[in-house]
Amino acid sequence: MFEGRSYIVYAVEMVNIVKRFPGVLANDHVTVRVKKGEIHAIVGENGAGKSTLMNQLYGLYHPDEGEIFINGEKVVIRGPKDAIKLGIGMVHQHFMLVDTLTVAENVVLGSEPVKGLNFDMKKARQEVKELSEKYGLFVDVDAKIEDIPVGMQQRVEIIKTLYRGANIIILDEPTAVLTPQEVEELFEIMRKLKNDGKTILFISHKLHEVMEISNRITVMRLGKVTGELETSKTNPKEIARHMVGRDVVLRVSKEPHEPKDVIFEIKDLVVKDNRGLTAVNDVSFNVRKGEIVGIAGVAGNGQTELVEAITGLRKIESGHIYFEGKEVAGFTPRQLRELGMSHIPEDRLKHGLIEEFEAYYNIILGQHYRNPFANGAFLNHNNIFKYSEDLMEEFDVRPRKIDHLGGNFSGGNQQKLVVGREIRTNPKFLVVAQPTRGLDVGAIEFIHKQILKMRSLDVGILLISMELEEIFSLSDRILVMYEGEIMGEVKPEETTIEEVGLMMTGHRIEEARRG
């Protein structure tokens, strides 16, 4: 039964997996072997096929070709139910939690304890508490998911897998939503789980994390495995080469540039979120022409509300917003655009694009009502087409078809379309939120270059990003946001990731400096 395979019994063996989606070969004869009791990292860029591979292990997708062995036995995983039976648990990148149910209810959902005909809530709470204590995974069993922080939500996800008796735990990009300190806590938990005999598959594209926690590494690129490495015998550079197929410059080079006058300023800004809770609390800062101000922070600390308030999408409770010295609080998005504000939104599918509109209609969004795109009440299609062709050429949007629907472009090209649209209006002030989320290295590089070009043209730029690396490599000044407040301001060349990390977890700059 071991023909053609090694004689070691692996916890997980995925052999020659092929998975096709319409137009994409997501996994191209991928083979991964994971030893029992190890932390095995699977690294690769966005779109390399890591999540697709893991979803097949968890039964959410079904391989077109190839075989899966669990503990040496060949298995067919038809759905999550089968995976759970085989002792596989998965913590998804986007948490799979029901917001309105409690922690305990979420953990037991699908394998609920019952007492007679009734669901046994008492037993559910008890069991969740026990697991929580055993592995040091602190959670509040009775809290609703919508009321607890992201870090705790992740612990709930891990408890979910343990509750189902998982021995093989898949963690898909678990650190993306965490602060550096929370990442350390997670690694502690992972080590504890490993010592308890669990096998862990750790999906990531952050090399230093992989180096720190894993035992072995499988590298993927464009759906193929490009390297199998022992962590102790490799280095980040080698992994990166396998990941992108060439030596990469990990940071774009930034020319020094002297900022000019203040173009944009907010004072004592207070904004509420959709639930009526204060999301931005008394925030003040300014942005000068030719300067990039970066706002760092863990997702959900008020950045979204801040951006929406600045761009006129959300009403403010109190405070002032000044554009070129003029009060603009309460202005509509259209008025702000007319003053020279542009906005690359954090969620391109929600705000940035109308998927059902052709590229040319997306390209004029925000300026559709004025010359040269409209004469009075009527659209001027000739001008719209001409402008769109130019823009798609300049920003290298592919396919270069102006009547392609917005939703049919790839993520990277959608983002180029949005970035191009916002930059081509020649703004004086540019708000950029999460500009490179989910993009590959090539597109990231392109977009970073565009942002820096705007800086050299003396545009004031506010950059909001969860990626510390992006913040560090682009910003001239960094503000750190935590629970709606600014914890402090630092310059990238005068600070460290650790210091910013501490501020992201609620330490004011003075405390962070003290350590």
Add this chain to the structure above:
Amino acid sequence: MNKKVMAILVPVVSVLIALAISTVIILLIGKNPIDAYGALIKGSFGSKQAIADTVIKTTPLILTGLAVGFGFRAGVFNIGAEGQMVMGALIAATFASNFGSLPPLLAIPLTILIAMSVGAGYAAIAGFLKAKTGAHEVVTTIMLNWIATYFASYMVTGPLKVGSGTPKSPEISDSCQLPVLMKVGAIEMSAGIIIAIIAAIFMYILLNKTTTGYEVKAVGFNPYAAEYGGISVGKNIVLAMAISGALAGLAGATELMGVHHRFLGELSGGKGFDGISIALIGQNNPIGIIFAAFLIGALRTGSNEMQFIGVPKHMVMIIQGIVIFLVAADRIVRTIMIRKRVEK
């Protein structure tokens, strides 16, 4: 398969499937489907009168179809065309019985304007509530339909009542009546059909050539992106409902001014609801809507003839229901067609 071809094929195949199911139902009640469909065709196209009657029935259906279709394009589901039509016609009738002293050149546009404004305003209530509170327009417009029905019933049994028998309003002044295009026997075909076709052209231009069309479509597809792009979501929802309601009000006007010349209960007679199936069959495209309205108009006209041989005219409602169902779940039809192609 090509998207445009699909847009035509899905409704066509849906109609064919609906007719096939109806055939089975007719067989089940022991009637001969060939006789039934024969009567249907005879009733709608069998004579000059029949054809004229079909055109007359088609006229308001084009307009209600445009009303609902415009709503769909702007992301609102206006089930309230019925009520907007009733209110438009009712209020216009109230005024138009006193327009005798005005010349037709003034009286006709004025009556149309009243009906359209009332329809627009009535629909705008639902638009306003959706924009302000998020109340779903399907629930509110249906409630507004019932309110319109009861209000109209109050008006024609009370303040506006004339004569005995069927409750009805007084006849509108001659100067408010639409000119007759053609007279076939006792049937007078008014200029309403021309108004309907102009409305279809208007909708096409509005949706495809103007900034207003761009904005209502943007809000319909993705309100978040629209707002981000400086487009007022609330304003455009109200506007979309109002335009949709104006078209429904216009349907009320053509019925009032071209057919009944007074307000009475059967003036709307479900034509607003027919607008839903017409918009869906016509894929919300003005030209498609004209054809779809003609199809439903013919079915409605012919169904009276069918009734004579013992097949209740409710058959048409069942056919429409099945068509709407299949167009809504269009993957059923697509899957059937794809399977067919694979088998070949």
Add this chain to the structure above:
Amino acid sequence: MRVLEAIFLVFINPLFYKITLTAATPLIFASLGGVYSEITGVVNIALEGIMLLGAFTSVVFTWLTGNVWIGVFMAVVSGVALAWFHAWGSIKWAGNQVVLGTALILIAQGITGFLMEPIFGKPGQTDFVGKVEELRIPGLADIPFLGKIIGETSPFVYMAFAAVAFSWWLIYKTKLGLRMRSVGENPEAADTLGINVYGIRYFGVLMSGVWAGLAGAYLSVGEVGHFRELMSGGRGFIALAAMILGNYNPVGAMLASLLFGASSAFANQMQSSSLIHVSATVKPLFDMIPFILTIIVVAGFVGKSHVPKADGVPYEKEA
């Protein structure tokens, strides 16, 4: 003054409360149907059509068998059948749930109208075919005032309240209920835990057929003993409003239904008040009241109730 006096007399009359309960009964059933369907994530405006079909079917089978309870049972069967089409179109084929619901209402109106002549030989309205007798509860019926309200009334009224209690228990106290709520809120999460999302949604929609079918049976054999075309008269939509006002919770839906029932009962009692002479021509204005109230309620509360997050969104598994 006479009007105030008339209003006062309405409120101290036990008949007002009895009519409130009987007017609320079909709304309670139908809004429960809405709750089952929508907490699993399927918008169901077909309730109106299901009620109509249920009303018709129960009359047909009561007429055929002479037994009203067989009629009631068949109303449930027909309700489930029509609901199945809704489930099939919205769950299996991911169709637009609002449009599908509209189609099914039209089909129900078409079928019931179509079959009038072949079955009963005349359109419009059937003859009296029999009705569910009121149930007198000894002891309870003898209590003054209260006895006149709930001591002797249609068994459907008692059934409606039992149905609410049962539904509350099912949705909040059993694992099936937990799964229903999870599927309506985050179907993907439920799916990754091996829960059959489609199965649970089918259950929710088919149960809505059970309840709306009962609501329909009450309208015909439960209340008047005959069927009239379009006799559901918009109550399916009022029930949806009650469900929203009741925050998608069986008990809340019941309370909201009672409110709507009270508004109908009030209109009804005022019209027959001997103190103020309401002329027949004004009657339609009274009939408008529940519909106006529904609009106010929907507009006033829709933002405040928690709509299940996946309500109306078809769940599609990838590959």
